[in-house]
Amino acid sequence: MDSPPLGRMTPYGLEHWCMLTLIVVASVALVLWARRTPGERVDRALRISGWLLLGNSVFWTAWGFMPWAWNIDESLPLHYSDALRFVLPVAMITQARWAIVVAYYWGLTLNLQSVLTPDVNYFVWVPLEFFQYWIAHGAGIVVPVVLVWGLGYRPTWRGFAVAYVITLGWAVMAFTGNLLTGANYGYLNRAPAGPSILDLLGPWPQYLLVEALLIAAVWALVMTWPWVLRDRRYGTALDGKHGLVRRAHPPHEGPGRSAAVESQASSST
Template sequence: MATAAEPIGRMAPYGPEHLAILMFTVLIAGVLALLGRRIRGTAAEDRLLRALGWIMLIATVAWVIWGMLPGHWNIYQSLPFHYSDALRVITAIALITRAGWAIAMCYYWGLTLNLQSIITPDLNYFDYPVLEFAMYWFLHIVAFVAPILFTWGLGYRPTWRGYGVAYLATVIWAGIALIANAITGANYGYLSREPEGASILDLLGPWPVYIFWEAVLIAVVWALMTWPWQLNHGQRYSTVDRLGTIRRKPTGGRSRTSAQHMI
């Protein structure tokens, strides 16, 4: 079995760089939410989402290829089996196509599973710290702010069907990551052992106990992320068709309506 290269450094959680990135992330999320409200239903909305989606997809594919080059290969990091690896592609699909299943997964994964990588980053440097720092944060920040743009900016709403799709996809991806871990000895998804650094998982007990509690916590938190939208949708929306597409009532004197869906 191939061995992994040893890291040459590691970003200190809650150091100056991390705190600056957290503040930048909050700022970008707020700006995109406000911008989304201004361009909702216009041609600029489509242009913005497609541009962000293609940038995300190109960066994701390029980074995977970069990690698999002989000089950068690391069996513990290079294979795309972390949840964040799948989320990057899903986020790009959501931005480019506005597919309901992709927006749903973008919402649930991006605001919870991906958030762990932002709050408690496990960022090791192997070859080029500046590049590795920039790509780590770019990919995780886009995956975090995209669902905020969709939901609080453009008016897309989560549904119980989307909740079920996202949870089922989470279980399926866990199975895929476990198979990859068994073959490679890696720890994709942090499903085979605890992360090396401090993380939110430390609060849920040792491995494998934390996997059970993580599954329970995800189910509860995602339900709480769905329930308020569904509780009030009857007061805010005019029609819901059989495919789960919700059409927003015109607000603020605007005459247009826009299909807002998250399966």
């Protein structure tokens, strides 16, 4: 697809502010709902929503390979957001602990950049591309917020380490894909053509190392350590056999959560 864009989303224009407001309102409302609703109902709603989100993710990935939408620089599912489209449904459907920690770290950092500073061009059908962008990136915020602050899942140091290793693994895969195709997913193989925040981190490939260190520092000091201190203080129990998360049960639940969901989730860690 070589045709010029049909248009572009204006950062901090009306549509952007509307989506930011919707994400905040939805996050707060769903956290309150999850904390006040019986666990079985929450789990069922998560599963149904997860299957719907998964179906949409399959559709949108396939759409990118259609002749009218194909673009070597965008259609391959090598962005972190492309992977997150599938990690989120797995976390919602199975509550697999590895998926929960990846959704938490990716959704609230890597994905957050796309929410706060969107760079979106429309090529085929503006309404579809607009809503697909915000379904993916909005869910990347709302879902981990609900899982952590609504359902009480807390990352551990082991969960942090597993999420970071998965992140590096995905970067290696995307880097290899870029080498084979000449694309530049994640700006892993060269700097962006125009000015960007990466300019503050130095030239390529220096900024890759700086990025990796910054991500590790933020994930460890801001997104993991406070939960670890809190959980030690309150004696929050490990949840799942691999110790990737602890779980502080919502007020309406005791430790005796739905056995079926617990068994399914533990087998998926």
